[in-house]
Ligand code: GH3
């Protein structure tokens with residue numbers, strides 16, 4: 086089979102411009118034809134609206150594709166046509182007729198000259214209306230396993246403890262006893278993060294000075310966390326000025342350090358934003374889609390408004406970009422229709438239109454839309470307007486779907502995800518395992534060390550699970566001290582092996598309570614999809630297996 090080279094965004098946009106140029110003669114002829122029909126029946130409001138929509142389309146699309154003159158010529162006609170929609174009888178006046186006729190003639194002329202080779206770059210068509218920054222080099226999602234952390238402390242015991250604790254959370258660590266050897270190692274291999282003491286035998290701020298030197302030598306910064314016994318202003322300010330991103334007093338809880346490393350290394354960087362673009366002109370929708378895709382977003386271009394409910398349900402966008410004037414319905418009506426569906430009450434809708442009339446913009450926004458972007462939009466403005474709103478939608482959704490203590494999926498969402506995983510396993514006859522985990526003797530932890538320490542233990546389980554599992558695996562907090570995992574595409578042996586490793590990792594995490602250090606264990610039950618063919622049966626089977634694990638002495642994994 087012939088392999089097609091993927092084309093760049095600018096090439097794709099160039100092709101859209103060519104399509105636009107090819108359509109231009111027909112579109113201009115349509116405008117002329119509609120105007121003639123309107124002259125024959127001057128009071129026809131629907132015809133006036135149609136003329137307005139056609140002119141408006143050429144204005145917006147022309148400007149977006151860089152045909153400025155064409156856009157301006159269409160804009161003149163559009164303004165008059167908009168007046169006619171409000172007051173159709175005005176066309177009876179000859180001066181209005183001749184003015185509009187003049188604008189349309191002018192548009193025809195400009196459209197001819199736009200199509201001349203080299204005129205506005207239409208024939209060569211490669212002339213971009215803007216420049217795009219280089220596409221994002223880094224993938225949006227990152228693998229969670231195997232993060233490298235450099236540790237630097239002159240206390241061997243501190244280093245050993247830190248290393249063993251971070252290993253439980255799947256961090257690979259390399260330890261250094263002095264800043265100089267850390268500095269040398271940084272030049273050879275760059276870690277994902279550094280955890281660094283401040284006070285060393287060679288100076289009480291040697292750690293801070295070392296970081297400054299490293300930055301100077303490597304020319305790059307690495308997320309750095311200071312972990313120090315010093316709590317004075319000079320140490321803290323020095324750490325900030327050297328570029329330290331977090332500061333912990335010794336002894337720090339491993340779970341807090343892990344949370345800080347995660348945050349600094351974007352461990353859980355989200356899936357690409359999903360943007361639905363509704364525009365009756367496929368080329369315009371595609372053009373905006375290309376810009377957003379360049380910035381790592383996933384888009385769906387819809388030019389048939391009647392399909393909107395189906396597409397919303399299937400594509401699950403984080404926000405909608407909506408054109409204003411479309412045949413059959415306008416953006417305002419379509420936004421209202423979307424808002425009337427309870428599931429989409431919070432979905433951000435932003436208009437993207439060449440409508441510059443402030444009154445019309447406000448009227449369109451009144452139905453609960455979030456904003457108005459005017460075509461042609463500067464790509465960076467489009468991207469940031471979209472990203473801010475999509476991010477807010479993500480946060481809202483995540484508040485509803487996730488547990489507030491651990492950030493894991495909550496019970497309801499986990500149950501829904503299990504149901505859809507079962508449905509897709511049925512379709513693709515894929516393997517699916519459901520795991521239930523329960524902390525052993527947790528009541529005793531609460532009774533002995535207090536509820537807040539109990540919460541730390543719950544958090545630690547969630548971290549161990551999140552760190553070790555793939556992005557595609559579902560991890561949920563099923564109840565107070567119960568967790569659930571959905572593993573796809575694994576054999577039962579592999580699942581048992583993996584959960585056993587998780588159990589072993591967690592059992593080695595050390596917790597610091599007021600009176601004593603202690604550790605905890607959990608038990609787990611695993612059920613396999615093909616043996617149990619629906620969600621409820623899987624859940625019951627995993628629960629039974631967990632019960633057996635508890636009865637055979639806890640701290641073990643049982644497969645149903
Ligand atoms: P087993 O090994 O049989 O599971 O014994 P257990 O003590 O872990 O089980 P039990 O179900 O008797 O006790 C669970 C305890 O978990 C009781 C409840 O107070 C506590 N718990 C539930 N949710 C939370 C929470 O969010 N934070 C804290 N700290 N404790 C919680």
Ligand code: MG
Nearest residue numbers: 523524566567
């Ligand atoms: Mg329990």
Ligand code: MG
Nearest residue numbers: 523524525527
């Ligand atoms: Mg328990």
